[in-house]
Amino acid sequence: MNVVPMSKQALIQRRSVSLLPxxxxxxxxxxxxxxxxxxxxxxxxLTRALDQDLWxxxxxxxxxxxxxxxxxxxxxxxxxxxxxxxxxxxxAALLGVLFExxxxxxxxxxxxxxxxxxxxxxxxxxxxxAAYFIVLPLLAPALLxxxxxxxLIQHLVYGAVTGLxxxxxxxxxxxxxx
Numbered sequence: 001m002n003v004v005p006m007s008k009q010a011l012i013q014r015r016s017v018s019l020l021p022x023x024x025x026x027x028x029x030x031x032x033x034x035x036x037x038x039x040x041x042x043x044x045x046l047t048r049a050l051d052q053d054l055w056x057x058x059x060x061x062x063x064x065x066x067x068x069x070x071x072x073x074x075x076x077x078x079x080x081x082x083x084x085x086x087x088x089x090x091x092a093a094l095l096g097v098l099f100e101x102x103x104x105x106x107x108x109x110x111x112x113x114x115x116x117x118x119x120x121x122x123x124x125x126x127x128x129x130a131a132y133f134i135v136l137p138l139l140a141p142a143l144l145x146x147x148x149x150x151x152l153i154q155h156l157v158y159g160a161v162t163g164l165x166x167x168x169x170x171x172x173x174x175x176x177x178x
Contacts, residue, residue: 024100025101027100027170028096028097028098028166028170029094029096029100030096030165030169031096031161031162031163033089033092033093033096034165035096035120035158035159035162036089036091036092036093036096036158037089038157038158039088039154039157039158040085042157043150046150046153046154047150054075054076055075055076055081058080058081058082058085058088059080059081059084060140061084061087061140062079062080062081063080064087064139064140066079066080066083070083070084092158096162096166099162099163099166100170102123103116103119103170111166111167111170116164117163117164117167118163119163120160120163121156121159121163123162124155124156124162125152125155125156125159127158128151128155131151131155132151
């Protein structure tokens, strides 16, 4: 049997090597973009399951800039949909950076044992609470018309995917923490 013994230190070094340069916020932004894309896909699936316009959520997000005219036409409308997606992904990336700050700088949590995934779920729930009860009533009451459990599911998906991608992009095993 060809077994190569590997020291614990070598295993820790191998697992904690990141493919990205050490720039604060980069891994969080990329993880947030991935979470935002997953959230967009789940959003489309849920709005279709609820028999709503597939492009409703991006158009409602775009209505923050374009006004209520962004949601008047049914179906795909390039300008409102693309603007809404751009705003959504920019906010997702920014929230991903905040997630990285929380994971790496504030709490110094490890990236193994499922910690980022559970932290991501909790983060997604926290974002949903803040968005649904504070931000949306102030900025976009039209988004409150979207079914609340669907928004909760989308935010949990965002948090879980962001946490999972962050763990891959910025590995920091528990054993390497000092």
